[in-house]
Each structure stands twice: as C-alpha cells, then as structure tokens.
Amino acid sequence: MASRPKGFGLTAELERKKAEKYDPQMEQEAREWIEAVTGESLGGPGQDEFYEALKDGAILCKLINVLQPGSVKKINTSKMAFKQMENIGNFLSASEAYGVVKQDSFQTVDLYERQNMPQVLAGIHALGRKAQKKGFSGPSLGPKESSANVREFSDEQMQAGKNVIGLQMGTNKIASQAGMTPYGLGRQIEKTNLKN
Numbered sequence: 001m002a003s004r005p006k007g008f009g010l011t012a013e014l015e016r017k018k019a020e021k022y023d024p025q026m027e028q029e030a031r032e033w034i035e036a037v038t039g040e041s042l043g044g045p046g047q048d049e050f051y052e053a054l055k056d057g058a059i060l061c062k063l064i065n066v067l068q069p070g071s072v073k074k075i076n077t078s079k080m081a082f083k084q085m086e087n088i089g090n091f092l093s094a095s096e097a098y099g100v101v102k103q104d105s106f107q108t109v110d111l112y113e114r115q116n117m118p119q120v121l122a123g124i125h126a127l128g129r130k131a132q133k134k135g136f137s138g139p140s141l142g143p144k145e146s147s148a149n150v151r152e153f154s155d156e157q158m159q160a161g162k163n164v165i166g167l168q169m170g171t172n173k174i175a176s177q178a179g180m181t182p183y184g185l186g187r188q189i190e191k192t193n194l195k196n
Contacts, residue, residue, distance in 0.1 A: 042054075088111055095123070
C-alpha cells in the first residue's frame with residue numbers, strides 16, 4: 001500500500017466525506033453474501049477486517065467464478081503487490097464481462113490502496129443485483145435489478161398524444177403574470193395603509 005501523507009484543507013475534507021459515505025450495514029450485507037456464495041469466512045466484523053479479507057482479490061475471484069464458472073482462469077496466491085492487484089483487475093474484468101456496468105464498479109486502487117471503500121461496496125452490491133437478474137439460484141444481495149419495459153404504440157395513439165398539452169408545458173388556465181413587475185423595477189409599496 002502506498003504511503004500517502006495526510007491531507008489538509010480540501011483534501012482532508014474530501015477524505016472525510018468519503019469516510020462518511022461508508023455504510024456498515026451495506027458492508028454486513030456484502031460480507032454475508034460473499035460468505036454464503038463462496039463458503040469462506042471473511043473474518044470479524046468491521047471495515048478493517050473486511051478490507052484485509054478482500055485486499056488480495058482471491059475471495060473476489062472465487063466469488064465471480066461461482067457466479068460465472070471459468071471467469072478467472074488463475075487466482076494468484078502470492079503476497080506480492082502486483083499479483084494481488086492482478087487478482088483484483090481480473091475480478092473487475094470478469095464482473096464487467098458478467099454484465100456489471102463499469103460506472104457501478106470500482107478501480108483496483110480503490111480496494112488495494114483503500115482509496116474508496118464505499119465504491120468497493122457499491123461494486124459488490126452491483127454484482128449481487130446482476131447475479132439475481134441473470135438467475136443465480138444462490139443467496140441474493142440487495143433488490144433485483146429492473147429490466148426494460150418496452151412499450152409499443154400504434155401510429156394512431158402517437159398522433160392522439162401529440163394533441164395533449166401536458167401541464168409541464170404550461171397552461172393559461174391556472175396562473176398568470178398579472179401584477180408582475182418587469183425585471184429591474186423596484187418593488188412598489190403603497191402608503192395608503194401605513195400610519196404616520
């Protein structure tokens with residue numbers, strides 16, 4: 001892990017905001033799901049233990065191989081940094097091939113250097129949603145991902161819809177600009193009801 005100096009000013013504020021985004025409930029749900037799917041323990045509760053269990057990427061590779069067998073051909077067991085980062089990279093490539101949108105996933109340094117653990121949790125939850133959508137029969141994580149609801153309209157229905165004026169476009173029956181003053185004009189106050 002890279003030795004990063006503590007930030008001051010804006011950097012410290014951004015780090016604090018990132019730390020506030022971390023949700024222990026999401027972590028617990030992700031931990032239980034990974035343990036149930038892989039059959040391996042991730043250690044005790046807490047962000048530190050969760051990070052240490054995932055840091056080498058081996059558990060994540062096993063997870064994606066359960067969901068999509070053969071996704072990661074070789075899982076590195078070496079303690080060398082580049083091998084562990086290769087595991088994480090292989091997991092990310094396999095999860096993208098599985099259907100997880102890249103924007104929902106995380107980057108290798110987010111996990112390995114512990115730069116953005118909330119995003120790591122979001123990536124695991126996105127994988128859980130995608131597994132449900134693809135029909136994974138094992139444990140589930142989070143709500144099921146929605147599917148497209150394509151609607152077909154006839155030409156007659158499309159033409160009828162063009163004649164309807166929605167309230168978002170405005171109407172002249174409810175509000176008017178009566179009494180509005182032009183831009184730049186001062187507020188007009190009458191002194192008729194004021195007592196001296």
